[in-house]
Structures are given as C-alpha cells and as structure tokens.
Amino acid sequence: MTDYNTADIRKQVERFLPKVLKPSRYLGTEWNAIRKDWEHSKVRMAFAFPDVYEVGMSHLGLRILYHLVNSYEDFLCERVFAPWVDMEDRMRENTIPLYALESYRPLQEFDVVGFTLQYEMSFSNILNMLDLAGIPLRTKDRGPEHPWVIAGGPCAYNPEPLAPFIDFLMIGEAEETLPQLLRLIQEQKENPVSREEFLLKVAQVEGAYVPEFYQVRYLEDGRIQSIEADPRVPKIVQKAIVRNLDQSYFPTSPIVPYMEIVHDRMMLEVMRGCSRGCRFCQAGMLYRPVRERSPETLLRHAEELVKSTGYEEISLTSLSTGDYSCIQPVIRGILDKYSEDKVSVSLPSLRLDSFDVKLAEEVQKVRKSGLTFAPEAGTQRLRDVINKGVTEENLLDAAESAFKAGWSGIKLYFMIGLPTETQEDLDGIVSMAKKVVELGTRLGRRNVNVTVSTSSFVPKSHTPFQWEPQEGTASLKQKQQYLREKLRDRRIKYNYHDVETSYLEAVFAKGDRRLADVLELAVRKGCKFDGWNEHFKYETWLECIEELGLDPHFYAHRAMDYDDILPWDHIESGVNxxxxxxxxxxxxKESRTLDCRYVDCTGCGICPERGLQIDLKG
Incomplete structure (x- = not known):
C-alpha cells in the first residue's frame, strides 16, 4: 500500500464515496462517536468487526469495549468494519489502506488491532481486512513496526483455524482483562523487551491465550496426538469472568448511527448467562454462571440512554430475557416513565414456558410487532434429547393467549439435523405449525400468518454435542425439500438456512490449526463475506481444502470419541x-436436566471450581 497521511485518505475517500452503496458506513461522524487526541494517547486500539458496519454497530460487545477503552485517559479506541465489496474495490484501485473511522488513520499505525470472533463464517473477512490494511497475515511475518493482532468473542473458544494469524486471544469476558492487556502493551512501548518475553507476560493474564506457546501434534489418521503447552504458560487457559454485573462497565452514551442498522435501538443488558442447559447451545455453556443486573441499575442506565441517544425503543437483552427475575418491575418502570414520550420496550428472546401475555401486551403498548418463539424441535422426544424443556402445550397456550390479545403473526424457529432426529420429528414441525394456524383461525383472527424458519444443526465446541457429527448435506437438503412441500399453505411461510454454509461452519467450528492454510488460500482466491449467500464461494472452498490434502468430512461428519483430544481441549469454558x-x-437416553436456578446444582463445575455463585436480583 502507498504511504498516505490522514488528510490524503480522507480526501481520496470523499472523492468516490458518493459512488458506493451506503456511504455513511465509512464516515465515522456519528453522534456520540469519540475522537481522542492521537498524540497524547499512550495505547491506540482499533476495534475491528469482520462484517459490514450495520451488523457490527448492532453488536453490544463492540459498544461496551469501545466506550470502556476510551474511558481510560491513556487509551484510545477507534472502529473499523469490513468494507462492502464495492468500497473495497475502490480502495484497492486507489491503493488506500483500511482505515479507522474516527481519525481516518490506517490500521498499520495503531498499536493493537482487536477482532471480535462472533461467527466462523467471518474468518475470511479477518484475513481480508489484514491484507487490505497492509498488515502481514501471519504472526511470524510481523515485526515491531506492526500492530499486535488480538481477538476475542465466542469463536475464541476454538480459535485454532486462526492460530497462526492472531498474536494472542482473550478467552471469556474482556471488561476487566482488556485494560490489563493494554497496560502491558503500553509498558512494551515504553520499555521494549523481546516478542517472546512480552507474550510470556501476556500469557499470565487471566483468559489470555498465546497460540504459539502451544504445540499440536497429530496422529497418522489425522486425529490430535497431543497439545503441549510451554512450561512457562498455563497448561489450560481459563476464561475470564466478570463476577459482579452491577459493578461492571456499561456505556450509556452509545454511538447513534446515521443509517439504519440491524438492531437500531437502545440496548440494556439485563443479565449474562443462561442455565437452561440446551445441549446444542454454545452460548448457554460459555457464559455461565447467570448474573443479573439490579432493577435500580437498569432504570438508571435507561434514563441516561434515553437522554443521550434519542432512540424510541429499548431492547432488554440477554440469552433468555424472559428468565430475568425482575423483568416485570423493570418493564413497568421504563414504560411508566417514558410511554408518553413513545419510548417502547422490546424483548428479543421469549421462551414458551415463561411467556406472559400480559407482559407482552405491556411491552407492546406503544407499538405492536410480531411474536417469535423457538420450540427448536417438532416432538417432545427430540426436545427432551436437546434439553429444550418446552412442550407443545406451552406453544399452543402461548399462541392462544397471543391471538386473543390481538396478535395475528407468529414466528417459529426449529433446527433440523439434530442428533437422533427421525421422520416423525420433521412431521412434528409441520403439525405444530398447522395447529397454530388452525388455532388462530378458530379464534377468529383475520390474516393469521405463521413463519417457520429452520437452521441446520452445527455441532459446537464446549457443548454436550461437541462429539456429534453434522448430518450430511444431501440429507439436510432432502429434509428442507420435504418441509417445503408439507408446509405449502398461504398462511404459512417457510424459510431455511443454506446447507453448504452450515457445512463449512461445522468444518471450522470443529477445526484445528491445519485449516489455517485453507483459510489463507481461500482468501487469496477471493473468498470473503462467506456469511452472505451472494458472496459465498462454496466450490472455491472445496477446491482449497482438496488442494491442501485435507478432508472436510473429517471435521464436519466424524463422530468423535470421549478419549479423543479435541482441538480446543487446552481452552476452558468453566463447564467441565x-x-x-x-x-x-x-x-x-432422552433424559432431561433441570435449570440449576430452581433445583440443586447440576454439577457443571463453574461455581465451585471458580468460587462463583449464581447472582439473582429477584
């Protein structure tokens, strides 16, 4: 890339910005954006989200960490997103390096570039962004003049396909550990030591994982023989945990974009963690234990958010907001204060077994939207297998209450390809959808509409199903076709997720370091935005895997044994x-495990082994 100063980049970008889609993605002039003095900042961080602006700006983790880092006098944090293909073409044509929005400075000038790993299908964008920034892809090719490339997020619990590209990762919750790591980078700038010596200091911070200190050896059949840690670093990397959510940092003056984003509203994180124990759900295992914020804290945050943003909707976010023990007083407190200002409340996740129509009516007094429920499976047998813990009766009761209260549209989410799934389970999806439609019609609702969405099961690390194979793509396509035919009804809409995308997601979700070469080769051949159907180059990925002599079925379709060494065995989620x-x-055995909030400890290990306890405010 050509050397550009900030003014040059800004001038060049302003010339062609009117010619690209959604130019406000690239301006960085939003309300509440923070611009700190570059020269007086001792550590400069670029928070890199490997997807487009409107996806990244909807992410609560970005909002928290951006404002957290900027709350420190010595630190500066700016944002960068993956430019859409039209913008990237213009940048490459004009040899403009990837720049941060607030200052238009190239990423190359920052001390640290931090990626969030939310989704395996964004891995190619990480490498493409580094290439666009002029930063060598592999850690071994970087020198002291390059920024540290770090990462965190749910996919950091199996980051092995990215291991050669990332200097170090943060496993777990970063609110307390990220500032510690930035202090170490500050010390390294002021009193430099060798790369190895610096990374050894990093590896002592809770949750910090330095891949180059862990050597992986393989057996002839492709399985892992051993993962050996350097004796100077922890053998097992334990996740970092925020113990008291009430006392943890939360931003109340978030950036307000000029364009519509995916979640265009205020966000209040009411709690963290879920102990329902769905066996396919990685987040439910990774974010344990359950910790709640108090109503007083949330109402104070809500007041500050309304003043600082001008938004008219507050989303109460968590993995299962209906389970928050103080949900009713918080909703009533917000609506009592702000309903005259037309400020509404939304609950992004409603569980069938905790659905309260009065609560839903209360929430949607200001504006009524559709209701979404996730039975996940079509029969009680399969719901017991996945430990979902809801019944068909729960669904019909919730639907009846909703129809009687004036709703006419309901969305239902299911998964196909779950372990032990049979034809009867598919027929159960059809039956449930039709029963909801018939119920609405019988209750006199006009324009009843039910949307059924199915995604394909992807086995994830640190879950009870991590040893399971993914079902074959041909079989999953057959199931989608069957459901499409059986759900033909003008009152039912059927959506389904691309099977090939889910297959590649499974390859990387269960993958090891050998996939790094595949990733790099695919990016060199033009793969990026793999989570977007119009840009997903499935055949190119298969060619790259074959060219490097690997077998994708080995990762996605192989059932693992309990005594196999898993690629992520040296990374600990807290659940043993x-x-x-x-x-x-x-x-x-189709046997249930109950929620430990309401029964005795179920033995996952997170509380006793880490000296923690569930923190409920109600």
Whole structure:
C-alpha cells in the first residue's frame, strides 16, 4: 500500500464515496462517536468487526469495549468494519489502506488491532481486512513496526483455524482483562523487551491465550496426538469472568448511527448467562454462571440512554430475557416513565414456558410487532434429547393467549439435523405449525400468518454435542425439500438456512490449526463475506481444502470419541468435560436436566471450581 497521511485518505475517500452503496458506513461522524487526541494517547486500539458496519454497530460487545477503552485517559479506541465489496474495490484501485473511522488513520499505525470472533463464517473477512490494511497475515511475518493482532468473542473458544494469524486471544469476558492487556502493551512501548518475553507476560493474564506457546501434534489418521503447552504458560487457559454485573462497565452514551442498522435501538443488558442447559447451545455453556443486573441499575442506565441517544425503543437483552427475575418491575418502570414520550420496550428472546401475555401486551403498548418463539424441535422426544424443556402445550397456550390479545403473526424457529432426529420429528414441525394456524383461525383472527424458519444443526465446541457429527448435506437438503412441500399453505411461510454454509461452519467450528492454510488460500482466491449467500464461494472452498490434502468430512461428519483430544481441549469454558459427557449420555437416553436456578446444582463445575455463585436480583 502507498504511504498516505490522514488528510490524503480522507480526501481520496470523499472523492468516490458518493459512488458506493451506503456511504455513511465509512464516515465515522456519528453522534456520540469519540475522537481522542492521537498524540497524547499512550495505547491506540482499533476495534475491528469482520462484517459490514450495520451488523457490527448492532453488536453490544463492540459498544461496551469501545466506550470502556476510551474511558481510560491513556487509551484510545477507534472502529473499523469490513468494507462492502464495492468500497473495497475502490480502495484497492486507489491503493488506500483500511482505515479507522474516527481519525481516518490506517490500521498499520495503531498499536493493537482487536477482532471480535462472533461467527466462523467471518474468518475470511479477518484475513481480508489484514491484507487490505497492509498488515502481514501471519504472526511470524510481523515485526515491531506492526500492530499486535488480538481477538476475542465466542469463536475464541476454538480459535485454532486462526492460530497462526492472531498474536494472542482473550478467552471469556474482556471488561476487566482488556485494560490489563493494554497496560502491558503500553509498558512494551515504553520499555521494549523481546516478542517472546512480552507474550510470556501476556500469557499470565487471566483468559489470555498465546497460540504459539502451544504445540499440536497429530496422529497418522489425522486425529490430535497431543497439545503441549510451554512450561512457562498455563497448561489450560481459563476464561475470564466478570463476577459482579452491577459493578461492571456499561456505556450509556452509545454511538447513534446515521443509517439504519440491524438492531437500531437502545440496548440494556439485563443479565449474562443462561442455565437452561440446551445441549446444542454454545452460548448457554460459555457464559455461565447467570448474573443479573439490579432493577435500580437498569432504570438508571435507561434514563441516561434515553437522554443521550434519542432512540424510541429499548431492547432488554440477554440469552433468555424472559428468565430475568425482575423483568416485570423493570418493564413497568421504563414504560411508566417514558410511554408518553413513545419510548417502547422490546424483548428479543421469549421462551414458551415463561411467556406472559400480559407482559407482552405491556411491552407492546406503544407499538405492536410480531411474536417469535423457538420450540427448536417438532416432538417432545427430540426436545427432551436437546434439553429444550418446552412442550407443545406451552406453544399452543402461548399462541392462544397471543391471538386473543390481538396478535395475528407468529414466528417459529426449529433446527433440523439434530442428533437422533427421525421422520416423525420433521412431521412434528409441520403439525405444530398447522395447529397454530388452525388455532388462530378458530379464534377468529383475520390474516393469521405463521413463519417457520429452520437452521441446520452445527455441532459446537464446549457443548454436550461437541462429539456429534453434522448430518450430511444431501440429507439436510432432502429434509428442507420435504418441509417445503408439507408446509405449502398461504398462511404459512417457510424459510431455511443454506446447507453448504452450515457445512463449512461445522468444518471450522470443529477445526484445528491445519485449516489455517485453507483459510489463507481461500482468501487469496477471493473468498470473503462467506456469511452472505451472494458472496459465498462454496466450490472455491472445496477446491482449497482438496488442494491442501485435507478432508472436510473429517471435521464436519466424524463422530468423535470421549478419549479423543479435541482441538480446543487446552481452552476452558468453566463447564467441565465430565458434565458435558454426562449431558451427552442423558441426551441419548432422552433424559432431561433441570435449570440449576430452581433445583440443586447440576454439577457443571463453574461455581465451585471458580468460587462463583449464581447472582439473582429477584
């Protein structure tokens, strides 16, 4: 890339910005954006989201960490997103390096570039962004003149396909560890030591994982023989945990974009963690234990958010907001204060077994939207296998209450390809959808409409199903076709997720370091935005995997044994392997495990082993 100063980049970009889609993605002039003095900042961080602006700006983690880092006098944080293909073409034509929005400075000038790993299908964008920034892709090719490339997020719990590209990762919650790591980078700038010596200091921070200190050896059949840690670093990397959510940092003056984003509203994180124990759900395992914020804290945050943003909707976010023990007083407190200002409340996740139509009516007094429920499976047998814990009766009761209260549209989410799934389970999806439609019609609702969405099961690390294979693509396509035919009804709409995308997601979700070469080759051949159907180059990915002599079925379609060494065995989620094995056994026996908030400890290990406890405010 040509050397540009900030003014040059800004001038060049302003010349062609009117010619690209959604130019406000690239301006960085939004309300509440923070511009700090570059020269007086001792550590300069670029928070890099490997997807387009409107997806990244909807991410609560970005909002928290951006404002957290900028709250420190010595630190500066700016944002960068993956430019859409039209913008990238213009940048490459004009040899403009990837720049941060607030200052238009190239990423190359920052001390640290931090990526968030939300989705395996964004891995190619990470490499493409580094290439566009002029930063060498592999850690071994970077020198002291390059920024540290770090990462965190849910996919950091199996980051092995990215291991050669990332200097170090943050496993777990970063509010307390990120500032510690930035202090170490500040010390390194002021009193430099060798790369190895610096990274050894990093590896002592809770949750910090430095891939180059862990050597992986393989057996002839492709399985892992051993993962050996350098004796100077922890053998197992334990996740970092925020112990008290009430006392943790939360931004109340978030950036307000000029364009519509995916979640264009205020966000209040009411709690973290979920102990429902769905066996396919990685987030439910990774974010344990459950910790809640108090109503007083949330109402104070709400007041500050309304003043600082001008938004008219507050979303109460968590993995399962209906389970928050103080949900009713918080909703009433917000609506009592702001309903005259037309400020509404939304609940992004409603559980069938905790659905309260009065609560839903209360929430949607200001503006009424559709209701979404996730039964996940079509029969009670399969719901017991996955430990979903809801019944068909729960669904019909919730639907009846909703129809009587004036709703006419309901969305239902299911998964196909779950372990032990049979034809009867598919027929159960059809039956449930038709029963909801018939119920609405019988209750006199006009324009009843039910949307059924199915995604394909992807086995994820640190879950009871991590040993399970993904079902074959041909079989999953057959199931989608069957459901499409059976759900033909003008009152039912059927949506489904691309099977090939789910297949590649499974390859990387269960993958090891050998996939790094595939990733790099695919990016060199033009792969990017793989989560977007119009840009997903499935055949190119298969060619790259074949060219490098690897077998994608080995990763996605192989059932693993309990005594196999898993690629992520040196990274700890807090939930012990013994518990996951036991849950896998119980799944195959169609046996339930109850929520530890309401019964005795279920033995996942997170509380006793880390000296924690569930923190409920109600």
């Amino acid at each position: 392997k013994r518990f996951l094995m036991n849950e896998h056994h119980k799944a195959l």
